Amino acid sequence: MDRRQFIKSSGLVAGAALQGSVFAAASRPDKKRPNFLMITCHDLGQHLGCYGIKEVESPNIDRLASRGVRFANMFSTSAVCSPARGALHTGRYPQTNGLMGLTHAPWWWKFKNGETHAAQMFRKAGYDTCLCGLQHIFGAGEAGRYGYDKVLGRKKGAEETVQVSSEFLVNRKADDSPFFLKVGFFEVHRRGGSFKHREYDPAKPVHVPGYLADTPVMREDLGRFQEEIRYFDSCVGRILDSLQKSQCAENTIVVFTSDHGIPYPGAKWTIRDAGIEVPLIMYMPGGALSGGKVCDAMISHVDVLPTLLDMAEIDKPANLEGVSFADYLAGRSDAKPREEIFAQFTPAMFRDNESRCVRTEKYKLVRFFSAGRCVKYPIDVDPVRYAMHKERAATNWKPRPFVQLFDVQNDPDELNDIGGEKGNAEIVRDMSRKLYAWMKAVDDPILKGPMESPYYRDSMEDFENAASG
Template sequence: MVIRPNVVIITCHDLGRHLGCYGVSTVQTPSIDRMAEDGVLFSNYFTVSPVCSPSRGTMLTGRYPQSNGLMGLTHAPWSWALNEGERHLSHLMSEAGYRTMLFGIQHETSNADSLGFQEMYAQRQGAGLPRSCQEVAGEVVGFLRINKEADRPFYAQIGFFETHRPFNFAGVEPDDSHGVYIPPYILDNEESRAQFAQLQGDVRSVDAAVQSIQEALRETGQERDTLFVFTADHGIEFPRAKWYCYDPGIEIALIMRWPGGGLEGGKRCESLLSNIDFLPTLLDLIDVSAPRNLDGTSFKALIPGQEADDTSAAPQKAVFSIFEGGLTMVHPTVSRAVRTEHYKLIRHFWPARKHEVPVNIANPELKQKMPVVQLFDLDKDPNEFCNVADDPAYAGILSELSGQLWAWLERVDDPILKGPTPTPYYQEAIADYIKK
């Protein structure tokens, strides 16, 4: 009989890699940093989408947004949804004999009951407001103390609202005690320092919540037999990050720790990876069969110290991303992108303007037309400021990456190849005409 570990997955809103263990020295994240020092940190891990629902849907179904149907935000007025019959990780874990629980938020559906969790805790409070990470962590700690004698493994999906705006959610105070880090794509001024100090306070609050869960696992004797995952859905909520396929929008943290399963020792995995592969990797690690219709593949064999049945597994040559914004708020873009170790190609399919960089967030002007094609040499231009798509020296790279991107769009039957993507709002509006 296979003895499977407990599985704990914490997902933060809008965090990217804004953590000490990923090089942001002014952020206080000692608990998450220790997890990286004791576990495995994935340094080159990206999301399929720089917005919440498509990223989470990809991570938890192992299927691209074009495949699972969740191409935009689930809540009104956008109302995107997973296709009927899509199987979420909670369904798969339940079928594998796990006790499945949701703590805090999810953003894969407007109806959490459809995800198949056996139990749900710390859901939204009055007026629909989410619970704070401290409240959610308190519920998790309470469960862990009761569960310590159980002989059935559990799957706990933990969703923190933080670090979504407003950064002072639940009364969090700014934190500039170690200074304030301003990314290169943001203008360093009084306004940016105030906003990033508030973000740093929010991140510090998340770290404290993570610490309380880690301590409860240790105190109740469940730490060794628990696969603990910490990750995020997409980048921080600032211009050129969230909502955009630039690296600050799609780069995300992934840290795993499982002392009983060899995910320990402060290892680093530097392979280029995508969260489309998270679900098959997780199932591979805990010895649960994966569905055959997945777009993703396991990267277990690439994790230092792990053995895998498929010894032929190789690092990805490219990862792909999608943003189906349309007229979403102040982000009227529709983009598809391919990223390799050295280059990034973004194609835009909707009229939009680009930011002047570095962006003055006190007045984030959108001036010039967004080029239809953007190509960046990430070795020379890691901030993606200089578009070389029209440079003859890069013609070969442009052709190669364009071919990869078009082939991916064809493979996932992306609706953008047939015209502007019909949104759920459009389908609702045109329903009467279709009946006619």
């Protein structure tokens, strides 16, 4: 199979433009393109009531899901913030767009020259493009360079973000130009490694994932995390209330998602499902994005942008690597958008699990490219100390294998590696071929040798300049 055939079969290119779709401007009497309100947050995973975590109080996001479409199998392309967000906003994988790790110091990853952001695509199509709150994929002062007409508000705190975005929505007129409004929250990220700014009520039920030890320390931290989610949910609710009061409510597509999994060992910083599963909820009154439906097709962050462009009838750049699922949502195609999803983790924050993965509906294969030992599950640590790099997860002292395989249908917490079982050798070979083909297609630099981080390159340049001076 050549590169072009692989890309088509695995959903690495956007689908054909919709013709007469229920989302398209041509299908509405006023022929007005839809507005887009995209709300994102940090570290949420699928830790929400509407995703089955009943101990979590998230009534506003749950209500959005009950009115729109909830995507049950939505995955990030990375287990840390910047590369995940970069893929969401470019429709291209981290290896391709260059943003493979954290963008802030001392990691300094950034987009390759000439990379095109979603805001640039919408602005070129005549949209007003506005950023409010956190973005975490480019430097301060670069919003205009990446396509935003305006940055709303001076601070990135949650309360100002709610206030400023709400004012924008309420003041918007029905006959104004269409808008793309990106609203980003720092929540539900840890602050200084903890959630101690939130109250813990031992009487409230707490959800402890199966890959974490159910200890008093873990339970208290998770309880505080749930309170952080409850607060964030209230912020989302206030923004949605403002949209509902506005003149643009009937013509606005709401897109809600997060960057990666929850901030706990065995989740964030790993490409286990717990590290790359994210929410995706979309809503627009009437039509395919309403009715409280659940879509069980596998979707990747890279698929969101081509889908939005199709919904707005905007021509898609030829280099997009995601596949549009707009036809699937509209009922014009019975074929699910993709057969597998892919993700990468480039070491950050002193984690030693450089890895790539491919996941189907049945299996998950992970390949590692840095030395390490097998972690003992369920993980028993103080999650605050772990987040602050003062404690590591215990291991069984066995070398971590080059490859792991999990039956994610029967082992969703990925506790039983079946990659070494003789009966699974062909599955390992087949999925390894798929993963290798994807890595070739996105020109993954790790195929050419150990990764060089921006810090390493800058350090060597400084060293050579000093030595030759």
